[in-house]
Amino acid sequence: MRFTTPPASGCGSIPLHSTNCWQRCLNRRQKDDAVLQHVTFHPPQCTPHAALHTDDPLVVLRFAADALLAGMATALVTLTDIRGGSSRPRGAQMAVREDGQYCGVVSGGCVEAAAACEALEVIHTGCYRDVVYGQGSPYMDIVLPCGGSITLHIRPLYQAQPLLTVLNALGRRQAAGLRWNADMPGVTAVTGAVKTGRDGQTFQVGYRPRARLMIAGRAIAPEVTAKIAQAAGYEVFSCDGWRPAHAAGGIDDDTAVIVLYHDLHQELPFLDAALGASPFYIGALGSARTHQRRSERLLQLGYAPQAIARIKAPIGLFAKARDVSSLALSVLADVAAARTAMLEGH
Known part of the structure; x- marks a missing residue:
């Protein structure tokens, strides 16, 4: 499966996770929330599993680009906000393929499998989403030992070219970045040094050549x-x-x-x-x-x-x-x- 054009926005769905705690939590929220009563729940089509354990952003981007070039739908998961402690910095990423394989880490191993399930749902619907884990999150069975909470932005990717542009720049020992906002599908490449963070409605991740x-x-x-x-x-x-x-x-x-x-x-x-x-x-x-x-x-x-x-x-x-x-x-x-x-x- 691969999207050639972005799907229409405004869709809403929540993945049905396998643990009983997930099920009970979602059932309670659906019962108490008038909006969630009309949300469609999609069971996962496959079981996520790590293809590569790495925090190297070059490896993560290459994994995503190779998947897209092979015709596989792919989503990019980015750590965008940290409240309290976190084992990974803002801008940490993982890529998830439609077959459930993923590469990269966005925590100390606490949320990757759950984030991959969310990414599979994003691939299924074509709608990006932000997911909070830790303090204040509805997902009570996922606990961050360092306290606080993190927000992950999960975005479907439609083209390999922005990723290849960044990888080619890094191969030439030049800095580059990826950028997106709420009004645009996918991501765009940015050449030159980029500071990771939010600028209004835009979020960008900067990459530097390997040390x-x-x-x-x-x-x-x-x-x-x-x-x-x-x-x-x-x-x-x-x-x-x-x-x-x-x-x-x-x-x-x-x-x-x-x-x-x-x-x-x-x-x-x-x-x-x-x-x-x-x-x-x-x-x-x-x-x-x-x-x-x-x-x-x-x-x-x-x-x-x-x-x-x-x-x-x-x-x-x-x-x-x-x-x-x-x-x-x-x-x-x-x-x-x-x-x-x-x-x-x-």
Whole structure:
């Protein structure tokens, strides 16, 4: 099933979920609410199940685009409002196909199956909806352990092109976004940096390229750091895969440069490349005394104190890591903290 044109708006329906609590809650609401007495209840056509467990927005968008290109009706679920605590940020998404398979997470695992049921109903009716879970929600059998409540906007998708536009931009290491409002069907693509949030009747979700790590160094520390970074989903280039002379085009706003040499002479070309670009993080190995010598050398080379201050040294989130695994975790935790601060505008 695939919609070629948006269906008429104004339809109303509520999915019939399988749990007794859902049934009792909906029965009570239907009995007490004059509007709900005229709402049609549709039993689910299939059982939702997770095809991919991921919070990577690129994977979610690719999953949705592939489904649409294969002729499968698909809905996009977006976390739009948070009241109190939430394990996922505003703009977190999941995509649901007409066969019940879904990809992505919008909570800590509390609501995904229920949200997928709602998405199947949206696919069935063609009408978008907002669903509240947690405090104040009629769905009393779905409890958010962190307290508060979340609102999910569930919207049918009609074309793969907006998703492909975003994916192509991200593939070129460019920011992009998706936007929609109450008066439009589907979603539209937005090029350039987009801040996730609401603007009047419009909601938009911004996407940035995958964080890239450029790791320079020798011995075992760079190797272990690269392996853990790859497992965490970073795009990784080791010192074997890049050279300072060719780094200018590869270091962008979504890049972290990690220098793990114990030799000032060897690390200077990499620091020179990093300071000549705009990475969100630059870190270098060594003690405070080593960094003092490093700073003096960079001053001699003509770098301003403000530029040198961009280097995090000693590198890492916690000091004096004595084994390579601890060092790698310390470095990557520091990178993740810097990335989060950048994305949140701090």
